[in-house]
Amino acid sequence: MTSVKKMVARKTIERRTGVALWRQITDRIRLAIGNGEYDATGMVPPETALAREFGVNRHTVRSALAALAEEGLVRAVQGRGTLIERKDRxxxxxxxxxxxxxxxxxxxxxxxxxxxxxxxxxxxxxxxxxxxxxxxxxxxxxxxxxxxxxxxxxxxxxxxxxxxxxxxxxxxxxxxxxxxxxxxxxxxxxxxxxxxxxxxxxxxxxxxxxxxxxxxxxxxxxxxxxxxxxxxxxxxxxxxxxxxxxxxxxx
The missing domain is CATH 3.40.1410.10 (Chorismate lyase-like)
Structure with a gap:
């Protein structure tokens, strides 16, 4: 993801809206998957990269990924990272x-x-x-x-x-x-x-x-x-x- 995209993504995370940060990040990752931004690898970026992109800690990112896993959208694979299970609408x-x-x-x-x-x-x-x-x-x-x-x-x-x-x-x-x-x-x-x-x-x-x-x-x-x-x-x-x-x- 380019630096411009990182800036845009971070700006979409609002800290005073009453909506939890992990929920906002869940929305952004879900949208990115749907838009095909991760198609090249079939994987969601590492937690450290996502934490840096959104300006949050890794625990917040883990909560967002856990929510997506509950939806069946992604799956954690030991030693590999977070695999995209389904993106087709x-x-x-x-x-x-x-x-x-x-x-x-x-x-x-x-x-x-x-x-x-x-x-x-x-x-x-x-x-x-x-x-x-x-x-x-x-x-x-x-x-x-x-x-x-x-x-x-x-x-x-x-x-x-x-x-x-x-x-x-x-x-x-x-x-x-x-x-x-x-x-x-x-x-x-x-x-x-x-x-x-x-x-x-x-x-x-x-x-x-x-x-x-x-x-x-x-x-x-x-x-x-x-x-x-x-x-x-x-x-x-x-x-x-x-x-x-x-x-x-x-x-």
Whole structure:
């Protein structure tokens, strides 16, 4: 790493933000791995080099590397150093017909989806507006986690008009797919109307659901799907693990 890069990296470590130094360093190393900065060796730089780069002691660096090891991103190898176990992100295409399973395609061998909870609730103002429903209308709320090859990739809270899709939770639990659950209730096709994406640090619940270390980044997508007549059928808030996913916008 050049001296300029060292200066930039050190400047990104803030000592008065309330975020622990090791968490900040975890983020920087994770980002560097994702950007391919260590591809030449396949190894994270030695602890002494990282401590010098970030202007901290080796104990702080060890804490950061331990967090990355818990995520399965790196592995300590006796006599060699810290090996990068995994750097590839899954590409998730966002298009007119965005489908989780179809989008992952052959990138993973096994796609999983778990229904964590469901209920019928009165739509908040935000949900009602997104689904073009009168305020207070009943909606079906699903809380799900999706994974690829056993690795959590996203956590979603989705809302569906309860009058039109009263069995959404039961069908999803049976079929493990929103698309299949729609089809079981008479909706054979739907399209993506809008997607808004922001990046932020993961909250406590997201750290647990996605098995992330403190300080990890999630990409949060707010999405609306509609039937072919333009009637909204789903509003969702999905948090993707940023170090495991990247988006490709298809037009």
């Amino acid at each position: 899954v590409i998730y295409p966002i298009s007119r017909r965005t489908r989780f399973s179809a989008g992952l395609g052959r990138q993973v061998k096994e796609i999983g989806s778990s229904l964590l909870g469901h209920s019928k609730v009165q739509a908040s103002g935000e949900v009602a507006a997104a689904l073009a429903l009168p305020p207070g209308s009943l909606v079906v709320e699903l809380q799900t986690v999706s994974s690829g090859d056993g690795r959590p990739l996203s956590a979603t809270v989705a809302y569906f008009p309860a009058e039109r899709f009263p069995e959404m939770a039961q069908q999803y639990a049976r079929l493990g797919s929103v698309t299949k659950a729609f089809a079981a209730q008479g909706l054979d096709d739907y399209v993506r109307v809008s997607t808004e994406i922001v990046a932020r640090h993961a909250g406590a619940a997201e750290l647990e659901l996605l098995k992330l270390s403190p300080g990890a980044i999630v990409l949060e997508a707010l999405s609306v799907n509609a039937d072919l007549d333009g009637r909204p059928v789903e509003y969702s808030r999905t948090r993707f693990a940023a170090d495991r996913m990247k988006f490709r916008i298809e037009t």
